[in-house]
Amino acid sequence: MFRNILKSRATSTLTGVMLGTAGAVSYSMSTSNALRNETAGQLVPKQWVPLKLKSSKDVSHDTKEIIFDLDNDKILGGSTAYCVLFKFMQDGKPVVRPYTPVSDPSTVGEAVFVIKKYPGGAMGTHVHDLKPGETIDVQGPIPKYPFEKPNKHKKIVMLGGGSGITPLYQVLAHIAKDPEDKTEVHLLYGSQTPNDILLKKEIDNVVAKKPGQLKVTYYVDKGDKSFDGKVGYISKEDVVAIVKPDDENHRVFVCGPPGFMKALSGPKKSPTDQGDLTGSLQELGFTKDTVFKF
Numbered sequence: 001m002f003r004n005i006l007k008s009r010a011t012s013t014l015t016g017v018m019l020g021t022a023g024a025v026s027y028s029m030s031t032s033n034a035l036r037n038e039t040a041g042q043l044v045p046k047q048w049v050p051l052k053l054k055s056s057k058d059v060s061h062d063t064k065e066i067i068f069d070l071d072n073d074k075i076l077g078g079s080t081a082y083c084v085l086f087k088f089m090q091d092g093k094p095v096v097r098p099y100t101p102v103s104d105p106s107t108v109g110e111a112v113f114v115i116k117k118y119p120g121g122a123m124g125t126h127v128h129d130l131k132p133g134e135t136i137d138v139q140g141p142i143p144k145y146p147f148e149k150p151n152k153h154k155k156i157v158m159l160g161g162g163s164g165i166t167p168l169y170q171v172l173a174h175i176a177k178d179p180e181d182k183t184e185v186h187l188l189y190g191s192q193t194p195n196d197i198l199l200k201k202e203i204d205n206v207v208a209k210k211p212g213q214l215k216v217t218y219y220v221d222k223g224d225k226s227f228d229g230k231v232g233y234i235s236k237e238d239v240v241a242i243v244k245p246d247d248e249n250h251r252v253f254v255c256g257p258p259g260f261m262k263a264l265s266g267p268k269k270s271p272t273d274q275g276d277l278t279g280s281l282q283e284l285g286f287t288k289d290t291v292f293k294f
Contacts, residue, residue, distance in 0.1 A: 074109070083144055158253045
């Protein structure tokens, strides 16, 4: 059972990767043909590009929606699933962290992120403190899990915790947008309270586009009378009721804070190395071939 997985988020600190310019994760531009041919991307390969803050607003007590301005005729540049790197200088040293855009890759003129500020987190604090008109350096896109064609998998269960929802939402929205994609997706998303559920309106709207094919179940540590979901933790039974360890057409996507990842799948070894599969998913019989850690 995944006991106390969600409660561990309250004391877990997101340990992002500290990277210098020379040590940034390698990447390649992988935008779709349509985007490449019709709309230029704001990002430039192997270069740090300053993005100007357009606006920010609180979406929970420790998380903000951050919107950056792009040129009027440009997209950010990237295709699902991808992330970018943010960089700023602190005490003469670069601080670099990966973040996943939640705006559609085809969005022109702006890029939207949902960013949590963890206790002691340098980048989250810096981004939360940005004022409209101020900039931060961005590099990418960094491909994470390519969806170059529809129906890549028959069924996917997504296990998300806290701000780990962002790459899962990106994939969910991508599948919902493509009328040819019949992939069944069930998102199991854990938060501390109903007020801590990030992107709930957006998730519900996306799921409503393909009822039956796309599903979401919300989990919280503490619920209230208006909460429509489960109070408690995600169980092994919840997972295997959706996907089977021995079905090569089924996949499990996992993203969340360190305690969440440790209990379910084990952490990634590095940004480019998935590391060994451990935790409850390994105990259920899943393998590295059927589980992807964002």
